[in-house]
Amino acid sequence: MQDLSDPVQLLKSIEPGMLIRYGLEFVTAVVILVVGLIVAKLVERLIRRSLERTSRVDVTLARFLAKAANYAILALVLIMVLAQFGIQTTSIIAALGAVGIAIGLALQGTLSNVAAGIMLLAFRPFKIGDYIDASGVEGTVQEIGLFITELKSADGVYRVAPNRQLWDTAIINYSRNPSRRVEIAVGIDYGDDVDKACALLMDLAAKEKRFLGDPAPMTFVKSLDDSAVTVALRAWTRTDDYWSVLWDMTRAAKVACDEAGISIPFPQRDVHVYSHGGVVAGVE
Numbered sequence: 001m002q003d004l005s006d007p008v009q010l011l012k013s014i015e016p017g018m019l020i021r022y023g024l025e026f027v028t029a030v031v032i033l034v035v036g037l038i039v040a041k042l043v044e045r046l047i048r049r050s051l052e053r054t055s056r057v058d059v060t061l062a063r064f065l066a067k068a069a070n071y072a073i074l075a076l077v078l079i080m081v082l083a084q085f086g087i088q089t090t091s092i093i094a095a096l097g098a099v100g101i102a103i104g105l106a107l108q109g110t111l112s113n114v115a116a117g118i119m120l121l122a123f124r125p126f127k128i129g130d131y132i133d134a135s136g137v138e139g140t141v142q143e144i145g146l147f148i149t150e151l152k153s154a155d156g157v158y159r160v161a162p163n164r165q166l167w168d169t170a171i172i173n174y175s176r177n178p179s180r181r182v183e184i185a186v187g188i189d190y191g192d193d194v195d196k197a198c199a200l201l202m203d204l205a206a207k208e209k210r211f212l213g214d215p216a217p218m219t220f221v222k223s224l225d226d227s228a229v230t231v232a233l234r235a236w237t238r239t240d241d242y243w244s245v246l247w248d249m250t251r252a253a254k255v256a257c258d259e260a261g262i263s264i265p266f267p268q269r270d271v272h273v274y275s276h277g278g279v280v281a282g283v284e
Contacts, residue, residue: 029084036077044070064118064146110147116167117146130175137161179212180242182235184249187228189263194221194229197262201233204252210245211235227268 044066051062121144126132131140132151139151139159149166151159174180188197198219205217217235224230233253237245257264 025084029081032080032084033077036073036080040070040073040077043073064121113147113163116163117144117149119167120144120149120163125171126173126176130173132174133172134161134166135169137166175239178239179236180239182211182237182242182246182249184233184246184253185222185230186232186253186257187225187230187264188257189265190229192229192262194231196260197231197257200256200260200262201231201253204249204256205233205235208235208245208249210237210241212237228265 047069048062048066051065052059120126126141128141128144131154132138137151137159139153139157141149142152143150146163148160148162151161153159184201186197186201188194198221201219202217205211205219211217212235215236217233219231219233222230222232233249254264
């Protein structure tokens, strides 16, 4: 019986064919590993460049899909390398599946944010630079990540919202359409001339170069309120000019009404006084 504790005797006991076979398996495993790493990197670059060339796919989504493809190829290469050494990969695959399920259950909230982030990037209800309102989460979109979306409010406050919250709620995108409708409402006295007030607002609209010609500006009596007749001007402007036009036209309407002698009344109440046996009572 050979003494296996002696390295020299151990090497002599190994058949040359076995050395060659194990050597070839080792070399093959190394080749598979190297080629797999190269292929994974090339596939990642190819997917990223292909998706970034089209405007339909967001840059963040393109990078995520490219990196996911890279990891998938690396996992397949690892299994092939282990199989090359004669290791049973069936149990490894089953174990990885069980670990994946456990991680998925533990991180289901986080993974739902990732899924929502992918949906937001794929369907793009908003993009970076858009001003949105999602059930109270309001601001200009700064960054769309896989877990959260970063926003900046109109007063410069940093806000962050989980992607799942944005995906599961109605979103108002104020920047999506190229044009918006501006409405200037002015309350005039019941004794003032309504046609004169409408003509005054139309003159202001004709002088405002930022208004669009289609649809054309229009004026109308919006409501008959308790203390005033509300006359309104509606016109369309570019979305980027909306707030500046609204503020400028509101001021111009007040100045024009003052110059034309059209009063903008304060809230009023009529008080009727009745006397019953010396007792005075007021009824509004």
